[in-house]
Amino acid sequence: MTPEAVDLLREHSLPRAWRRRWRDRAGAVALEVIGEEARRGLTRGDLDARSAALAAGLNRRGVGRADRVLLALPPGWPLLLAHVAVLRLGAVAVPADPALTRRELGHVLAQVEPSLAVVGDEHAGDVAAAGPRTPILEADAVAELSAEPAADIVLDQADGSDLAAIVFTSGTTATPRGAMLTHANLLAGAEVVRLAWRLGENDGLVLALPWFHVHGLGLGVNGSLLAGARLLVLPRFDAAAALDACERADATVFFGVPTMYARLAEVMRASPRRAAAAASLRLMVSGSAPLSVALWETVRALCGQEVLERYGMTETMITVSNPHDGERRPGSIGLPLPGIETRLIGDADGDGDAGQGELLVRGPTVFAGYWRRPEDRRAVVDAQGWMHTGDVVRRDPDGYLRVCGRRRELIITGGHNVHPREVEEVLELHPGVAEAGVAGRPSPEWGEEVIAHIVPADPASPPSSRELDEWCRDRLAPYKRPRTFVVTERLPRNRMGKLQRSRLR
Structure with a gap:
């Protein structure tokens, strides 16, 4: 189509x-x-x-x-x-x-x-x-x-x-x-x-996602109301409670992020009844961060569900998805959705469509711009209306797409976005910190976890991890706080003084 x-x-x-x-x-x-x-x-x-x-x-x-x-x-x-x-x-x-x-x-x-x-x-x-x-x-x-x-x-x-x-x-x-x-x-x-x-009027969506992202609000809430589906809402995520909700006769669909599926898997291992509740759904969807092949296979082994993974951004809503009817391929984000165009542009391929390159999308879901920053939209949406996502993607021979990595430095942890520089600025306000470098480290549970490298103001008396965690606790939302602190003599920088963030992971 x-x-x-x-x-x-x-x-x-x-x-x-x-x-x-x-x-x-x-x-x-x-x-x-x-x-x-x-x-x-x-x-x-x-x-x-x-x-x-x-x-x-x-x-x-x-x-x-x-x-x-x-x-x-x-x-x-x-x-x-x-x-x-x-x-x-x-x-x-x-x-x-x-x-x-x-x-x-x-x-x-x-x-x-x-x-x-x-x-x-x-x-x-x-x-x-x-x-x-x-x-x-x-x-x-x-x-x-x-x-x-x-x-x-x-x-x-x-x-x-x-x-x-x-x-x-x-x-x-x-x-x-x-x-x-x-x-x-x-x-x-x-x-x-x-x-x-x-999605239709016979569906009931078990929704435990936050509503300040387009995943929970734009897809979950808006999509269900448009389809006439029933919203079965948990104000906060708890794996056991979510699976108990899935046991209801009117529950048919679950939206989640990979971290949620890791928690669900833990509960299903311990409870055959709750595994059966997940198995009773007609559809489970994952997004906001990459779902590992290992976790996809674990969920299938526990409850028989082949989780449907999809791709989107705040700026584009949802644009790519594994099919509802057809192969749901682990490790892949699937195929372009109806009404959406995609293309891949390689670094040395300004006009052609490459087999691997940055993912570009175009369609009525692409945003109008950044609030009071019109120049920023011009940097990511070209004159033909193509949104340059910053994500490097590979296309399989049959058209399925796989995300290889991100050109941007954004950390995605548990479905939440974390900008490293914000965390660095908070840490560098601590009197015991001279410099801070923050990056995302791969995590089977969170997709990525925030790790902070610290250059102490006094090498003989560096701040402890507990002290730094307490400092961040009052200044950052929970998902932004580093899970690991590493004390180092210096941060890796190039000759121009630019932080080489890839060496922090």
């Missing part, structure tokens, strides 16, 4: 598509939070009415079209209502990790200058301190506003070219970049998932 044969934008925008589905089967459950015994599931009708009421409430608080709204809540119905309400209003969602430190949160607030921050009660103080001019709406107020009678307000009017979300690609670095995703990008990203993986 050629890209031109698939129209990923035929429904114009997600809010319009969602509204049609909600009003078709208003009583069908859209979301259930696993473990919330006292709360019934949120139906499609609930989601329609309550998101409209919340959108009206946000509007009364000064949020209008194109205004940014920070969303820093754990997965669950308040975040779902807020996300949907912002999109329906025509405002711009800015999802953020609720575990960000005050310093990290301050970077995000300074970049996007939101008109409102929707946060958990426990983080309101952090937002107030990091962005004192930012109005705050706490989770309890989300519930109250969404329960009010819907006001007379015009919703679902955003065009495909309108900005819908700003998603930060590598946390909050010293120079963070927010990827701007339009309504067309979000719709195409959700529609391609629906088509490729056959």
Whole structure:
């Protein structure tokens, strides 16, 4: 099927598509939070009415079209209502990790200058301190506003070219970049998932991913709502609880990252019942980091599932995937998805399509640019619309693609992106550290793990690993903190003084 044969934008925008589905089967459950015994599931009708009421409430608080709204809540119905309400209003969602430190949160607030921050009660103080001019709406107020009678307000009017979300690609670095995703990008990203993986109204997605990445939010949440599938949400990942959720009769699909599959494998080894729960699903999907062949084979041996691995970026949503119907090849990211074009460009091959080279993608999922950094988009998207991913890929003779490595220095650990320089800057603030060099080291559990090489300010009295870990604990999100500290006399540098990061791994 050629890209031109698939129209990923035929429904114009997600809010319009969602509204049609909600009003078709208003009583069908859209979301259930696993473990919330006292709360019934949120139906499609609930989601329609309550998101409209919340959108009206946000509007009364000064949020209008194109205004940014920070969303820093754990997965669950308040975040779902807020996300949907912002999109329906025509405002711009800015999802953020609720575990960000005050310093990290301050970077995000300074970049996007939101008109409102929707946060958990426990983080309101952090937002107030990091962005004192930012109005705050706490989770309890989300519930109250969404329960009010819907006001007379015009919703679902955003065009495909309108900005819908700003998603930060590598946390909050010293120079963070927010990827701007339009309504067309979000719709195409959700529609391609629906088509490729056959998501439909009989599906129930067990979702334990965070919702501040496009994996959990763009594919999991948006894709399920578009397909009419039920979201079975775990606010945080626990392998045993996830497998118990898979045991439900309405559970059919699981999305995860390689680290999750490593944990699931441990539990399945100890529990045949839970292995059988995984085996009962029709589909398990892995993304955000490479899934090792060994782990893929382990999961298959334990529960019979051939995990479907796929590829995507914040800037492009999902673009390549192993097929739903056909060979799911371990170690491969699969084939280009419907509506998406790909090509490989070798270093010495400026125009031709190489058998191995940097992966380029083109299609309606490619982002609009980086927030307030237009020159950065021009550096990665060429005049013909090809996004240069920075990933080196090899094509098998039958078209399957394999990621060989990354040209960029980004570390992907447990599905999270970590920029080495941000970690180095935090370490170099420690009075006992003269220099720091950070890199990713291969890990069978995490894909990569963060390792830090330290040049002590006083070689006779270097800071201990425990001291450095405690230093980072107050300044970095958990996934960014180094798992290993190595004290060294000097960092490897070339004659120009540039750090040779590859020698740190």
